[in-house]
Amino acid sequence: MASAPSKLYADDVSLVVVLLDTNPFFWSSSSLSFSQFLSHVLAFLNAILTLNQLNQVVVIATGYNSCDYVFDSSSDLNRSFENGRMPVMCSSLLQKLEEFLIKDEQLSKEEPEGKIKSSLFSGSLSMALCCILSGVLMRHYFFDRVFRSGALHPHPRGSPDGPEQYVAIMNAIFSAQRSSVPIDSCYLGSQNSAFLQQASYITGGVHHKPQNLDGLFQYLMTIFATDLHSRSFIHLPKPVGVDFRASCFCHKSTIDMGYICSVCLSIFCKHHKKCSTCGSVFGQAQSEAASASDKKRKTPET
Amino acid sequence: MNNGAGRRINGGAEEDDDEDDVNGDLDAWERTYTDERSWESLQEDESGMLRPIDNQALYHSQYRRRLRSLSSTAARIQKGLIRYLYIVIDLSRAASEMDFRPSRIAVIAKHVETFIREFFYQNPLSQVGIVTIKDGVAHCLTDIGGSPESHINALMKKLECSGDSSLQNALDLVDGYLNQIPSYGHREVLILYSALSTCDPGDIMDTIQKCRKSKIRCSVIGLAAEMFICKHLCQETGGTYSVALDESHFKELILEHAPPPPAIAEFAVANLINMGFPQRAAEGSISICSCHKEAKVGAGYTCPRCKARACELPTECCVCGLTLVSSPHLARSYHHLFPIAPFDEVTSSHLNNPNCKLQRNCFGCQQSLLDPGNKPGPAVVCPKCKRYFCLDCDIYIHESLHNCPGCDSLRHS
Numbered sequence: 001m002a003s004a005p006s007k008l009y010a011d012d013v014s015l016v017v018v019l020l021d022t023n024p025f026f027w028s029s030s031s032l033s034f035s036q037f038l039s040h041v042l043a044f045l046n047a048i049l050t051l052n053q054l055n056q057v058v059v060i061a062t063g064y065n066s067c068d069y070v071f072d073s074s075s076d077l078n079r080s081f082e083n084g085r086m087p088v089m090c091s092s093l094l095q096k097l098e099e100f101l102i103k104d105e106q107l108s109k110e111e112p113e114g115k116i117k118s119s120l121f122s123g124s125l126s127m128a129l130c131c132i133l134s135g136v137l138m139r140h141y142f143f144d145r146v147f148r149s150g151a152l153h154p155h156p157r158g159s160p161d162g163p164e165q166y167v168a169i170m171n172a173i174f175s176a177q178r179s180s181v182p183i184d185s186c187y188l189g190s191q192n193s194a195f196l197q198q199a200s201y202i203t204g205g206v207h208h209k210p211q212n213l214d215g216l217f218q219y220l221m222t223i224f225a226t227d228l229h230s231r232s233f234i235h236l237p238k239p240v241g242v243d244f245r246a247s248c249f250c251h252k253s254t255i256d257m258g259y260i261c262s263v264c265l266s267i268f269c270k271h272h273k274k275c276s277t278c279g280s281v282f283g284q285a286q287s288e289a290a291s292a293s294d295k296k297r298k299t300p301e302t
Numbered sequence: 303m304n305n306g307a308g309r310r311i312n313g314g315a316e317e318d319d320d321e322d323d324v325n326g327d328l329d330a331w332e333r334t335y336t337d338e339r340s341w342e343s344l345q346e347d348e349s350g351m352l353r354p355i356d357n358q359a360l361y362h363s364q365y366r367r368r369l370r371s372l373s374s375t376a377a378r379i380q381k382g383l384i385r386y387l388y389i390v391i392d393l394s395r396a397a398s399e400m401d402f403r404p405s406r407i408a409v410i411a412k413h414v415e416t417f418i419r420e421f422f423y424q425n426p427l428s429q430v431g432i433v434t435i436k437d438g439v440a441h442c443l444t445d446i447g448g449s450p451e452s453h454i455n456a457l458m459k460k461l462e463c464s465g466d467s468s469l470q471n472a473l474d475l476v477d478g479y480l481n482q483i484p485s486y487g488h489r490e491v492l493i494l495y496s497a498l499s500t501c502d503p504g505d506i507m508d509t510i511q512k513c514r515k516s517k518i519r520c521s522v523i524g525l526a527a528e529m530f531i532c533k534h535l536c537q538e539t540g541g542t543y544s545v546a547l548d549e550s551h552f553k554e555l556i557l558e559h560a561p562p563p564p565a566i567a568e569f570a571v572a573n574l575i576n577m578g579f580p581q582r583a584a585e586g587s588i589s590i591c592s593c594h595k596e597a598k599v600g601a602g603y604t605c606p607r608c609k610a611r612a613c614e615l616p617t618e619c620c621v622c623g624l625t626l627v628s629s630p631h632l633a634r635s636y637h638h639l640f641p642i643a644p645f646d647e648v649t650s651s652h653l654n655n656p657n658c659k660l661q662r663n664c665f666g667c668q669q670s671l672l673d674p675g676n677k678p679g680p681a682v683v684c685p686k687c688k689r690y691f692c693l694d695c696d697i698y699i700h701e702s703l704h705n706c707p708g709c710d711s712l713r714h715s
Contacts, residue, residue, distance in 0.1 A: 065713045120711050122710045172705055244630060257624070265635055
């Protein structure tokens with residue numbers, strides 16, 4: 001899987017969509033408090049807006065039960081100070097974020113306590129791409145980045161909604177790759193996020209996991225505030241090797257070699273008689289016959 | 303599509319058809335203006351002023367029609383995801399004709415290139431080969447394989463046209479090749495046919511029956527006029543037959559073959575395929591790749607069975623024949639299996655209904671759904687999550703994203 005080639009950009013106007021993870025399960029266990037995190041991010045957003053007058057920032061909150069837009073710099077252009085203390089931009093963002101968090105919490109009360117603790121990354125990523133790509137047609141911004149800070153808990157493969165979110169996230173990643181929208185990711189959790197690594201690798205964005213969370217603002221500014229034009233001459237963190245091996249559906253273990261159902265592309269580590277996903281009954285073990293015919297086909301070439 | 307084919311036949315058969323009469327002595331570039339008739343789409347508002355042409359709504363209604371026709375046939379049908387497709391290109395005398403500009407073959411080559419790229423994007427596990435017909439003889443230009451570049455390069459080098467065309471020779475050749483592929487693969491032939499005749503050594507009906515027995519799905523796109531033998535071939539083998547009216551129509555027709563077709567139950571034998579998921583080799587390691595036989599630094603994948611080095615994925619290991627893929631390649635095919643439901647159009651009665659909470663912004667991009675006059679503009683609604691979307695997002699969601707942002711941003715119980 002080759003990563004997207006970095007393009008040459010003549011201009012450096014950015015539309016940055018920031019996906020904030022507001023998952024309460026994560027922030028209650030994190031060493032960095034959510035308010036500290038917000039102060040880093042708000043300063044970062046302000047910095048992006050001041051780097052270029054035409055820059056635009058959109059913030060989408062990714063909650064546990066829902067996702068919503070909390071800020072769009074194009075809609076409130078009022079950058080004055082309220083009471084001389086806080087810019088209106090920040091206060092409106094904080095207000096909307098609070099409303100969102102309350103709503104998100106109410107939604108969770110309606111449901112029984114589950115085991116799943118991952119955020120709805122697929123939904124917010126889909127929204128971000130809609131926002132960027134329908135915006136591109138009208139507003140002529142070609143330089144867009146999706147940037148996500150916060151944490152995504154490793155995709156729990158055993159949970160019932162796990163596979164669904166995997167497909168949705170991969171769809172979004174491929175769509176971003178096709179429209180050459182790089183997805184940057186800044187990961188604050190303790191474990192590695194396979195989704196974010198893959199997303200950044202496939203779309204040609206930067207994935208970074210800050211070591212020292214107190215200096216988060218520094219990381220944000222030096223790595224993620226760079227526009228796409230200056231990325232061609234700035235040394236950014238090298239992409240780490242991404243493991244593209246698959247895990248089988250039957251034991252959830254990572255495998256080197258396996259069997260794929262020809263109907264639904266489910267992955268198994270052993271030969272089965274029947275596909276557990278789509279229920280189709282397999283013929284005889286044709287793998288031997290198939291590879292034999294492969295060899296036959298290969299001989300005239302060499 | 304059928305309509306278009308029909309029109310073309312009439313045009314081909316009787317030159318005095320009134321549409322041809324108008325266009326008969328015009329150049330191709332002039333014809334595009336007469337066909338468009340842009341003045342007819344002008345509209346007046348109440349005070350007699352000209353209204354800006356609403357191309358977007360028009361485009362969107364066309365798109366919705368296409369989507370509906372697709373989803374009515376394609377919902378929950380098993381699709382052939384692992385395809386073995388031979389593209390047969392007619393390089394006979396007829397292909398050098400200039401009714402397409404600059405010539406038929408130039409147009410074919412250009413769109414075959416886009417088609418091959420799109421095909422591999424949508425079917426990462428599939429393979430393609432190219433066969434050409436020239437001087438009455440079918441010739442295999444490229445062996446079936448998974449690399450788009452090698453096919454495109456080979457095709458661009460060989461575009462000279464001469465002699466007659468022979469459908470039977472091409473089918474015989476392709477049938478021979480496709481009989482060797484494993485049974486789980488879907489065998490397909492896409493014929494781009496310029497000639498109006500076929501010059502065959504034997505009985506072509508026998509060959510068609512043979513293709514039918516070997517379960518090869520044959521589709522034909524004609525560039526001249528409809529021919530009985532092509533139609534018969536497609537009907538017998540379950541393919542589609544269409545005739546291109548002009549270049550843009552041709553492009554549309556050829557790209558329709560990129561998404562996987564519904565699988566025919568008796569054709570598709572469910573099977574388990576042995577595949578390898580190679581790991582990326584360490585940066586800086588030097589080894590000889592088995593595909594190009596060159597020493598390369600870094601970048602490469604190691605076959606888990608025989609440890610041979612391959613340059614790119616997906617591929618087939620040159621040494622042991624194992625299919626090598628990575629998990630994103632499999633994931634890229636999943637949206638064919640879980641298609642997203644088409645959105646319903648929001649009717650004005652729906653908007654006026656006070657019980658229904660009116661959403662003023664598109665859920666995807668937050669654009670206002672109101673007209674400049676503060677009236678509700680065109681919008682669509684997802685049948686599942688009841689979120690409203692603007693037309694741009696609707697097209698983007700169905701054609702590229704394949705996710706509903708509304709459904710994905712609510713946790714399912």
